[in-house]
Amino acid sequence: MNLRGTLPTLILEAIERHPDHGYSIARRIKERSSGVLDFKEGTLYPALHKLELEGTVESYEGVEKGRPRRYYRITRAGRAELAKGRKEWSEVSRAVTLILKGA
Amino acid sequence: MTPLDRWLSEATRGLSAESAVQVRAEIQQHYDSACEAGDDAIAALGNPRTANRAYRKVLLTEREAMMAPALAQPKPLRRRRLLLATAIPVVVAWFLPRKLQLPGFWPIVIVMCCTTPLYWLFRPTTLERTRIYGYVLVVRNILLVAIAWWYRGWTFALPLGAMIVLPDYFFYHQRLSVFRKLAAGQTYSLLPGEPRLTHVEAITLRTLDKGESYENVSGTVLLLMVVGMAVWQPAAFAPMAAWVVAAHLTRRTISFCTEEASRWFRIARWTAMAMAAVLPVLYGARAPWTGAVFLALLFLLFDMRSISLRRKLPVAQWPKRLYW
Numbered sequence: 005m006n007l008r009g010t011l012p013t014l015i016l017e018a019i020e021r022h023p024d025h026g027y028s029i030a031r032r033i034k035e036r037s038s039g040v041l042d043f044k045e046g047t048l049y050p051a052l053h054k055l056e057l058e059g060t061v062e063s064y065e066g067v068e069k070g071r072p073r074r075y076y077r078i079t080r081a082g083r084a085e086l087a088k089g090r091k092e093w094s095e096v097s098r099a100v101t102l103i104l105k106g107a
Numbered sequence: 108m109t110p111l112d113r114w115l116s117e118a119t120r121g122l123s124a125e126s127a128v129q130v131r132a133e134i135q136q137h138y139d140s141a142c143e144a145g146d147d148a149i150a151a152l153g154n155p156r157t158a159n160r161a162y163r164k165v166l167l168t169e170r171e172a173m174m175a176p177a178l179a180q181p182k183p184l185r186r187r188r189l190l191l192a193t194a195i196p197v198v199v200a201w202f203l204p205r206k207l208q209l210p211g212f213w214p215i216v217i218v219m220c221c222t223t224p225l226y227w228l229f230r231p232t233t234l235e236r237t238r239i240y241g242y243v244l245v246v247r248n249i250l251l252v253a254i255a256w257w258y259r260g261w262t263f264a265l266p267l268g269a270m271i272v273l274p275d276y277f278f279y280h281q282r283l284s285v286f287r288k289l290a291a292g293q294t295y296s297l298l299p300g301e302p303r304l305t306h307v308e309a310i311t312l313r314t315l316d317k318g319e320s321y322e323n324v325s326g327t328v329l330l331l332m333v334v335g336m337a338v339w340q341p342a343a344f345a346p347m348a349a350w351v352v353a354a355h356l357t358r359r360t361i362s363f364c365t366e367e368a369s370r371w372f373r374i375a376r377w378t379a380m381a382m383a384a385v386l387p388v389l390y391g392a393r394a395p396w397t398g399a400v401f402l403a404l405l406f407l408l409f410d411m412r413s414i415s416l417r418r419k420l421p422v423a424q425w426p427k428r429l430y431w
Contacts, residue, residue, distance in 0.1 A: 044153020050161030
């Protein structure tokens with residue numbers, strides 16, 4: 005399942021605590037959703053670049069197990085965006101739950 | 108070619124050299140990690156065309172990288188340039204027949220002439236300046252549509268608005284996209300390897316060489332525009348439309364791959380165009396013949412870069428389209 009428009013918020017959530025690289029971000033989103041949220045990984049990097057253009061994420065070169073890696077970290081603007089995303093999602097999910105419970 | 112190479116070649120299509128290198132590096136890293144973890148890495152990457160569409164929105168494309176230097180460093184402000192940008196539309200408008208100078212015509216011309224120099228005054232060469240210039244365009248367009256509506260109602264204001272707003276929207280977004288990407292630290296390599304050419308000439312050369320689809324689109328639009336004008340005012344524009352169609356068909360059917368043949372074709376083309384512009388005048392057409400002359404000057408302007416390229420490049424390096 006891939007809910008349209010939620011990927012940026014999920015990425016911000018995944019790197020909120022510490023910076024990470026693309027593959028690890030993808031893995032973490034899948035694991036934390038118990039495999040329910042599954043998106044094509046080819047679109048993860050364009051989403052990361054988009055967040056970078058918007059200034060919510062910064063990237064830098066790092067090394068892991070001797071291999072060069074591009075790490076992404078959340079910015080202050082990114083934290084504000086994440087808080088906004090959480091609030092919006094909570095309202096949407098509450099509204100959808102209300103409707104579906106009544107059905 | 109490995110499945111990953113095929114995926115990357117599709118996903119990086121149309122991206123600038125630097126963007127393609129970046130995509131290749133990050134996907135290769137991702138692929139290696141996925142293989143180590145025993146995942147089906149290629150299947151997990153998904154459709155490369157979808158990824159390509161997403162990448163084009165956020166990374167500099169080849170076309171944007173070609174345009175970037177010209178956008179970031181436009182020609183300097185010169186009094187002569189400012190004067191020409193303001194005066195040419197006034198002169199053209201002045202010589203248009205009185206029957207075309209309908210109510211509201213001159214206020215619209217005045218607003219256009221007063222706002223054109225603002226491009227050089229605001230110089231939208233950065234992201235912030237481009238955003239500010241966007242507001243200038245919005246105010247100008249609202250003013251133009253309001254004038255058109257005041258004098259001639261919605262039936263005139265709406266098509267005029269569409270005619271003005273659509274190109275503005277297209278060029279403004281293109282400019283904004285380039286500056287957003289540059290502001291995020293993306294880079295481009297300067298064209299070309301040929302030191303005698305300016306950057307704009309190098310872009311023209313590459314466009315002529317590769318036959319970019321956008322160039323074909325603008326050619327088709329020009330063709331349709333001239334044919335439309337011939338239907339609207341046959342006395343003034345029919346010879347010009349016949350010239351455009353004939354030149355278009357000749358280019359597509361006959362190959363001019365020697366310098367001599369190319370020269371004769373160009374002489375014939377320009378002679379025919381001069382006649383197409385002047386014939387309506389000789390036959391006393393009362394229609395806006397100045398429009399045909401203006402159109403001829405426009406074609407000449409388009410061809411100036413090709414003329415300059417022919418002068419600077421040895422014939423052996425001419426792309427096929429430069430022979431036309």
